[in-house]
Amino acid sequence: MTPELGQLALILALLLALAQGVLPLIGAWRGNRALMATARPAAAGQAVFVAIAFGILVWAFLHFDFSVRYVADNSNLELPWYYRIAAVWGAHEGSLLLWILILNVWTVALAAFSQKLPEVFAARVLAVMGLVAVGFLTFILFTSDPFGRLLPMPGDGADLNPVLQDPGMTFHPPVLYMGYVGFSVAFAFSIAGLLGGEMEQAWVRWARPWTNAAWGFLTAGIVAGSWWAYAELGWGGWWFWDPVENASFMPWLVGLALIHAQAVTEKRGSLRAWTILLSIFAFSLSLLGTFLVRSGVLTSVHAFASDPRRGIFILAFLTIVVGGSLLLYALRAPKVAGGKPFNVVSRETVLLIGNLLFAVASAMVLLGTLFPLIGDALNLGKISVGPPYFGFLFPLLMLPVVVLMPFGPYLRWGKGEAAPLKGLLLRITIAAVACAIIAAFFVDGQLKAIVGVAAGVWIAAGTLLFAYKRWREAPRGRRYPAELAGMLLAHLGMAVFVMGVLLSETLSVTSDVRMAPGQTQHIGGYDFRFDGAHRTTGPNWTADQGIVVVTRNGNKVGTMLPQKRTYLRGQVQTESAIDAGFSRDLYVALGEPMDAGNIQGAWSLRLYYKPFIRWIWGGGLLMMVGGFTAAADKRFRIKRGVDEVARTDGLLAQETRA
């Protein structure tokens, strides 16, 4: 009976979302305050019912309700409780429900924190969020019902995809969705702005913390996904330019551009149309990601099971949402280039260049991702572009970004001066060159690694010099407002990231070896001794576990236990053993026994020495913290006094007349 209640809850949520999407819009159009006031209660009601539906699905998993098809497909009696909860978003239907739940979390947060926004504007923003929810609720109810029954009820279920049975993967989807869905807020602000025709800088200021927070979550989600691929896939890679990875990377790039464009628009009033367009793109690309993963249009290692009906539904939804917003943009976008004028040497110029490069990079990723599809369409045969395409073009596009990054904070808005830049240029050049020379001795003259050190130091030195400048010049207590601190942290994160990528890519040592028990291999200054393998068991798997003792110059570093697990349904999964460290990771993956059936004998093993790979995720985490810190800036909190209430009323009256 309970699963049907879940379905009912979703239907009620859909009705409330319809109310939330339509009534406040009519209210805002007609100047009817009662209708506008329906937005918040409708949003709260919708969230309650979605939460009930989600709770029922979690309950069904926890209580092994295999009469629910989705539960039977994705869990079994042996699956530990924490993975049974994670199994809720382990496949298409449940992850869609999670998406909707998170959309509601953002909507409720928006409803709560928008009390001080002008009434008309808040009504429009919430209505747009409601309309987005209508689309997703319709999608889940009509094509992807998570509460469908299975008759007769099986005694035990199948299994959660074993690649998902990993802590990293448990958190990856919710955090990633927080990012994806978070861009819906910036989107809603833009659409509300376009609808109302109010191109004030004010709404961009209100939208900024939401964009920063969403981007922070997206960064965290991508980092978690990359870490998971590294730990779980057994290849030691951290990024594969896979369609699904690209699907999360494109909104990240556009979101990055949007964060900077919003800063320009809010402070100077320039780039208004561009900011709106980027808000639309960031959310559209999030939707596109959903489409690509679920429609089966592209094949990918971690795509969901596809169903053409779903593909058509999402495509129609995408067309309405994105096509509608772009049409609205074409009709209502600010006609005149507004804002204060700026010189060639100015912060605006630097940010604009960065923006264009991020946008182009995102388009480049989109093109590369869709290439197989274009190949089919133009009858060019099966073609796909892989790491060579991305690995060449992406660094090329990011090179100017890295070069310009230190200068951005130093430049003034409108009219920058060239003189202080020269001093900065001299200092960071000296720092970068000096560090590069020192590094050259340690990396055997590997050019890419030296460039990595130079680029990282270049950005870091510029950022730290700016922090020092603020320390000296700004009055105490006002040196590092949250927005500025966030920027500094994120830029430092970029420096750490760039160094991590280039150093680990060049200096990694990989070795595929056959090892008999007792044999030792010497890699990257470490000795790996294989002490044989044995059988071990976990809650829902058995595994062959190898024992590898690592020493360095005779001192023991650690014992590593790589596993090859076999889950209940026969799926085999590699569990690499990783000895993590600040300056290097040691990584061991178990291959196959040389003689099948004799696991005590020799095995094939894959050994890695990966210097500075942790810096990649460390840099990503710094960027995330930067995004969250900037979002917390007090300046973005909306203050509204009595006079503004009056102004809203005036606005209302004015619009009603118009």
Added chain:
Amino acid sequence: MSRLLPLFGFLLLVGLFGFGIWWNTQHDQNEVPSPLINKPAPAFVLPLLDDPTRTVSKASLLGKPYLLNVFASWCFACGEEHPTLMAEGSQLGVMLLGYDYKDAPDDAKNWLREHGNPYRMVVADRPGRTAIDFGVYGAPESFLIDAKGVIRYKHIGPITPEVITKELKPAIAALQKESP
């Protein structure tokens, strides 16, 4: 006018996606080339069906190309492809290696007795673990593996005379051209 450009660009994308969905309904997803093509075949060590004390490994087969054909006695479509293999298997110019997949040995032996045995050798993968490395998700599937142990061609589903003339023979011819 320039404000309409994003919209036009997007509509172009929609057209492409619509095409993608249509294309997928027209074409079997299975036609997507296996990621293993032109990659070394996974290492395997499997017992012979007739004599489980003896094993065949990837290493022991290096040096000559062979066609690895995944079949099972429980598999209906394998019965469909079997007459083709019986008729043309010996004229392919490469060794035909049978790969008995998730099957009871006695069932498999009876099945081969009944329908004939086109294979030079038959290995048995009863738990189906090695098949996972090959990316097998159903029988029948066939892998053409060259002398260096690299997978050069893969076919999912029954082998028909048409598949042999149009795909398999050219693939084998390409192998022989490389290493006469």
